[in-house]
Each structure stands twice: as structure tokens, then as C-alpha cells.
């Protein structure tokens with residue numbers, strides 16, 4: 001987690017890894033703007049936030065107010081004391097994880113346990129103080145809050161895996177009595193057309209790519225950032241992003257991909273979604289299935 005200072009009145013917004021760094025940066029900006037504020041007042045306004053450095057979309061994603069609104073509201077509305085909760089991955093669910101931690105710290109929630117869908121959500125949950133349970137210790141969850149790369153307002157299906165976490169996410173999303181997607185209004189599309197992330201065994205990448213072409217896709221091996229070569233998932237596999245254009249037959253495409261040997265998991269989460277919480281410019285809307 002990181003720390004954040006905001007002073008909306010003077011349009012000052014500062015974040016850093018530690019509270020001391022934030023105080024220093026805030027001090028500089030307040031001085032430059034000619035605003036008087038003593039150190040204790042600065043410290044009082046500092047909040048814990050997900051660290052933009054740990055999230056694939058970086059500061060843009062983390063500081064998108066719509067995602068923040070969507071993530072926080074989802075946590076407030078769907079998590080109750082005593083629940084086992086699946087903790088999704090990405091810049092939107094990061095806000096939900098941070099909010100669950102805050103509610104626990106402030107005593108508004110008790111006895112909540114989290115199961116992380118990725119190392120990212122594991123680290124966020126640890127830092128914010130959510131007790132964690134390993135995936136192999138539970139077989140059912142009360143609710144999972146997860147993000148999406150695209151969602152539909154017409155069908156309970158989303159495309160996930162923009163951060164390569166979809167294999168573990170699909171297990172944890174499917175274990176939950178209720179799957180709630182936290183997202184923002186920009187990701188609604190019908191039909192879904194986001195390139196489908198397909199996790200594949202490394203040696204099988206060429207043959208899987210050929211098979212994906214045969215079922216109408218345009219496959220592209222996902223390359224890593226700040227590392228030469230392709231991206232490896234947490235499971236040691238590769239990801240092929242496969243563009244099918246608009247998915248007019250989502251279940252048919254999902255079935256076609258599942259039948260390809262060498263495919264470990266794909267990012268079409270078919271008929272799994274119970275509710276979508278979407279952050280808008282000034283509110284949060286919900287779609288329920």
C-alpha cells in the first residue's frame with residue numbers, strides 16, 4: 001500500500017510509499033500554493049491507498065476516480081462480518097481490498113478472511129490487514145469481488161486476464177456464492193470484443209496459436225514489460241491474446257478455446273457474474289443478473 005494526501009480545494013494530490021515522504025511532498029506543494037497547514041493537519045488527511053507501482057495500469061488506473069468509487073462501494077455493499085471473500089486482481093479491486101482492510105481496522109467488519117487471486121492481491125491484503133487463507137484450505141466462498149477488462153450489460157459474462165491473473169481468478173470467482181464485478185462505466189461493451197487472454201503451456205504456444213487461428217482468432221503472444229521476451233504468468237505459462245472481433249457466440253468461442261490441447265485457461269468468464277458495480281463520473285451504478 002502507499003500513502004496519499006489530498007487537498008481538493010487547492011487541487012493538491014500527493015502520493016508516496018511512506019507517510020514521511022508524503023508529508024514532505026505535500027509541504028512543498030502547499031508552500032508553492034501559499035496554503036498554510038501544519039504538519040499534524042497534513043498527517044490527519046493522509047489515507048492508505050493501493051500502491052500504483054504494484055498495479056499493471058499504474059497511476060492512471062489507480063487514480064481513475066470511477067474505479068476507486070466502484071471498488072470502494074462494492075466492498076461496503078457486499079462484504080459482511082464472518083464472510084470468506086475472494087479478493088480479485090487489478091486497479092479497481094485494489095480499492096475494494098483497501099476498503100475491506102479499512103472497515104476491519106475501524107471495527108465495522110469482523111472475522112472476514114480473504115483468499116487472494118494473485119500475488120498482487122495477496123500483498124495488498126497483507127499490507128492492509130485482511131487475514132488470508134490459502135486457496136487449498138477452502139472450497140467455498142461467500143463472495144468474490146473481482147475486476148474485468150470488459151463486461152456486458154446484457155449477459156452475465158466478462159472478459160478478464162488483462163493482468164494475466166485469469167487462471168487463478170476463475171477458480172476463486174467460481175468458488176463464490178456470489179461474484180461481484182467492480183469496474184467502471186467505460187468497460188461496458190456489447191458484444192464483448194476484448195482480445196481473449198489464453199494461458200498456454202510454453203512449448204505448446206505455436207500449435208495453440210495455429211488452433212486458435214482455425215477457430216477464427218487472431219493470436220498474439222503477450223510480451224513482458226521491463227523484461228526481454230514474453231510474459232510468464234504466476235503459473236509459469238505464457239499468455240496469447242486472441243482477437244476474435246465481436247463475440248457473437250460467446251459460449252461457442254469459449255468452448256472452442258477449451259477444446260484446444262495446451263490451453264490451461266482462458267479469460268471468458270461465461271455466465272458467472274451476479275452483479276456489476278460500475279463507477280461513473282459522480283456515482284456508482286449496479287447491474288444484476
Ligand SMILES: O=C[C@H](O)[C@H](O)[C@H](O)COP(=O)(O)O
Pocket residue numbers: 057061088089090091092093146147148149160161162163164165166169
Ligand atoms: O488479470 C487481471 C484481471 O483479470 C483484472 O481483474 C482485470 O484485468 C481488470 O483490471 P483493472 O481493474 O485494473 O482494469
